[in-house]
Amino acid sequence: MTIAVDPPKRGFRLSQLIYDTRYRSITIQVVALFLIAALLTFLIVNLVQNLHALGKDIDFGFLSSRAGYDINQMLIPYDNSMSHGRAALVGIANTMLIAVLGCIAATIIGVLAGVLRLSKNWIVARLMTVYVEGFRNVPLLLWILLIYALFTESTPSPRDFGGDNPTASMWLFDTIAVTNRGVYIPMPVWGPGSTGLVVIFLASIVGIFAFRSFARKRQAATGQILPVFWVSLGLFVIPSLIAYYALGKPLSFSYPELGGFNFQSGLQVRNSFTALWVALSLYTGAFIAENVRAGIMAVNKGQSEAAFALGLRPNRTMSLVILPQALRVIIPPLISQYLNLTKNSSLAIAVGYMDVRATLGGITINQTGRELEGILLLAAFYLTVSLTISTVMNIYNRSIMLKER
Amino acid sequence: MTDTPDRESSYVRTAMLPPQTAPSTQVGAIRWVRENLFSSWLNAILTILSIYFVWTIVSSIYPWLANSVWDATSLTDCRAKMDERLGEGVRSACFAVISDRWQQLVFGFYPQNGYWRPPTALIVFLIAIAPVLFTQLPRKMLWFTMIAPILIFTLLWGGSIWAPISVALGFVVGFIAYRVIGSRFSALLAVLAAIILPILYWLTLSGTVNSALSAIAPIGLPYVESKDFGGFTLSIVIGLTSIMLSLPLGILLALGRQSNLFIINKVSVVFIEVIRGVPLIVWLFTAQLLLNYFLPKGTNFDLMLRVIIMVTLFSSAYIAEVIRGGLAALPKGQYEAADALGLDYWKSMRLIVLPQALKISIPGIVSSFIGLFKDTTLVAFIGMYDPIGLTGSIRASTDWNGVYWELYIFVGLIFFIFCFSMSRYSMYLERKLHRGNR
Numbered sequence: 001m002t003i004a005v006d007p008p009k010r011g012f013r014l015s016q017l018i019y020d021t022r023y024r025s026i027t028i029q030v031v032a033l034f035l036i037a038a039l040l041t042f043l044i045v046n047l048v049q050n051l052h053a054l055g056k057d058i059d060f061g062f063l064s065s066r067a068g069y070d071i072n073q074m075l076i077p078y079d080n081s082m083s084h085g086r087a088a089l090v091g092i093a094n095t096m097l098i099a100v101l102g103c104i105a106a107t108i109i110g111v112l113a114g115v116l117r118l119s120k121n122w123i124v125a126r127l128m129t130v131y132v133e134g135f136r137n138v139p140l141l142l143w144i145l146l147i148y149a150l151f152t153e154s155t156p157s158p159r160d161f162g163g164d165n166p167t168a169s170m171w172l173f174d175t176i177a178v179t180n181r182g183v184y185i186p187m188p189v190w191g192p193g194s195t196g197l198v199v200i201f202l203a204s205i206v207g208i209f210a211f212r213s214f215a216r217k218r219q220a221a222t223g224q225i226l227p228v229f230w231v232s233l234g235l236f237v238i239p240s241l242i243a244y245y246a247l248g249k250p251l252s253f254s255y256p257e258l259g260g261f262n263f264q265s266g267l268q269v270r271n272s273f274t275a276l277w278v279a280l281s282l283y284t285g286a287f288i289a290e291n292v293r294a295g296i297m298a299v300n301k302g303q304s305e306a307a308f309a310l311g312l313r314p315n316r317t318m319s320l321v322i323l324p325q326a327l328r329v330i331i332p333p334l335i336s337q338y339l340n341l342t343k344n345s346s347l348a349i350a351v352g353y354m355d356v357r358a359t360l361g362g363i364t365i366n367q368t369g370r371e372l373e374g375i376l377l378l379a380a381f382y383l384t385v386s387l388t389i390s391t392v393m394n395i396y397n398r399s400i401m402l403k404e405r
Numbered sequence: 406m407t408d409t410p411d412r413e414s415s416y417v418r419t420a421m422l423p424p425q426t427a428p429s430t431q432v433g434a435i436r437w438v439r440e441n442l443f444s445s446w447l448n449a450i451l452t453i454l455s456i457y458f459v460w461t462i463v464s465s466i467y468p469w470l471a472n473s474v475w476d477a478t479s480l481t482d483c484r485a486k487m488d489e490r491l492g493e494g495v496r497s498a499c500f501a502v503i504s505d506r507w508q509q510l511v512f513g514f515y516p517q518n519g520y521w522r523p524p525t526a527l528i529v530f531l532i533a534i535a536p537v538l539f540t541q542l543p544r545k546m547l548w549f550t551m552i553a554p555i556l557i558f559t560l561l562w563g564g565s566i567w568a569p570i571s572v573a574l575g576f577v578v579g580f581i582a583y584r585v586i587g588s589r590f591s592a593l594l595a596v597l598a599a600i601i602l603p604i605l606y607w608l609t610l611s612g613t614v615n616s617a618l619s620a621i622a623p624i625g626l627p628y629v630e631s632k633d634f635g636g637f638t639l640s641i642v643i644g645l646t647s648i649m650l651s652l653p654l655g656i657l658l659a660l661g662r663q664s665n666l667f668i669i670n671k672v673s674v675v676f677i678e679v680i681r682g683v684p685l686i687v688w689l690f691t692a693q694l695l696l697n698y699f700l701p702k703g704t705n706f707d708l709m710l711r712v713i714i715m716v717t718l719f720s721s722a723y724i725a726e727v728i729r730g731g732l733a734a735l736p737k738g739q740y741e742a743a744d745a746l747g748l749d750y751w752k753s754m755r756l757i758v759l760p761q762a763l764k765i766s767i768p769g770i771v772s773s774f775i776g777l778f779k780d781t782t783l784v785a786f787i788g789m790y791d792p793i794g795l796t797g798s799i800r801a802s803t804d805w806n807g808v809y810w811e812l813y814i815f816v817g818l819i820f821f822i823f824c825f826s827m828s829r830y831s832m833y834l835e836r837k838l839h840r841g842n843r
Binding site: 018028032036043046051116121122124134136139145346357371372375382383386 | 667783
């Protein structure tokens, strides 16, 4: 019988740091850490010296000093006597506005275009291919400028709407006017009691979600299918309508009207905003269309055939069999498209839309000379938004991911 | 009884009828239209809407394009010609702005007598890149690829040809050191020597070598400043340089993010996330406004170089994420097989993992490249004259004040051609490398 003998134990030798895989990783990491620390020290020492030489030590105090410039689109109250910090907040609100509206529009456009591109209809599929390839292969900046030029150069001036024989007319029963000074839309006027209306509207939305989850549970338990769509529609419309009349019509609209050389009343949506929004939505929509197409094509044909064999109708096949599987493929790239849209909204610089890059990263930096602080804050803002969106979406993604057991 | 049937009483067919043609609704164009355009009422509506849409666009744009004016020296001249040809007040496209200013759109402010240089550099680049892209070409061409950067640099920026050569000699020094010391002593010493000796060479000798060689044989081209670069020359120089540099960097970052070495992993993750989380335009402003703060006092290097560095870093983070996807998609067995064969980390990556992972990630890599090329237009905001920046300055001249569409169409078309051909190449590559379960 042999007895397993341990290899003779030898002391630790220095060469093991390089040749022994157990220790080599430590060596590599220590060297890497050292190099990175050296690089960072070099950069920071330079920074401190340079700033000191210029007499500009890092100081965020400028945020509370008077801004002194106007912003042409405000979601929160602001005037030029307020601080730079407040101006940055106005910019952040504008960025978020364009990002949220852009994501919604891009999703609608992208899903439509992606589905239509798979359509058996020859001409529709070709048109969508042209749209997708056209937008994907030309710089976004060019599209923004082009669409902006379309709005400012090819639309009638407000003066053309008036006079004895107007050359331009308003859209949708005289409620929307597209002019080279902006698009004028009806402005909601919130009368007394409108808070109640909003609360009831929000409550009915919550009700819709509650009903849907109830219907799903009921179906799982008893097999009965409730008419989800009609009940949802009813819940969406009826309570708000009743409340609207019960509260004495608290919400009304002020329509744009031509007065003198420009439109009075109504809400002016600046062309910079519209152009940026349209361009961002169309551009991102083209990318989303490709993701949607890839997602639908990734679902095996056998799945829809199996659903038909079980006797499911086409729309139920779509909603119960194809979409849940396609969504798993679509969601991750969709998230990164949303992030791209948010970051691309900084191209607002091309049309002069006052987003956070223009207020905090533009005028504030120019006025105060605080490039470093301004850009740091700007980067921190975008980074926060990106990380937040990707975290939230990753959680959602995990919830719909294939549960493997 | 006769064997011929009675013709009067009953009818029996004796000959086969020739096959009839299919109903007219089931053949040719009509069938195609029925199946592809009007298969259901929804499709019929969509078709009619699409045809109406296309007709509206074409009928409004076609006359504008068809009657375009190509020979004029200014917009007023152009309008006069339109009035003369088409009648008073009828407007059409004025592509004369392109024929008048195409040189500026292509070359920016590059000196006129040097217009041959950027295209030549592009041709040199294409010849150099060909053996990398198409494996059918002879391998010997790779030697040309090695010296091409020197040629391209001299062609574009000019100056003495010996300056880039004396810099490139550093790499030769490193290579020789690696070979000689690697064969005599240990591999580790060879790596160290291959890093330290070239640095020593660059710090001490390269300047002397350069001036000595320039004194002996003054070969070179007139020097062109970076700020004279513009138009598509600028886009292509920034785009191609960054593409070439960001791929290797992206691969390293992706490997770093996959690595189980804690520090390297975390550094890669932070780098990738920070770069990806912030828009390129903010990074470009950083390059323009802040980079000098982080360098020793008095260092002031070219804005174009700063932009190239920023664009490269930016795009390498995106490429790293694409490649990480490819690495993750690879079955674990491949890594284990490489380990089982006793390959070390770099060999297993180089021979087994990366070839497969890169193949999976080709579409993503190419679309990152397309994105990078499109993003080069953003340099317009930091005072460089890329094609879109130039459309602004052309419009600012008194001759062409008021021209929009023609310039945008021209610039957009050129970008479309470049990007579209890149995406087609990636499709070709995908098909060629496809070794799926056939």
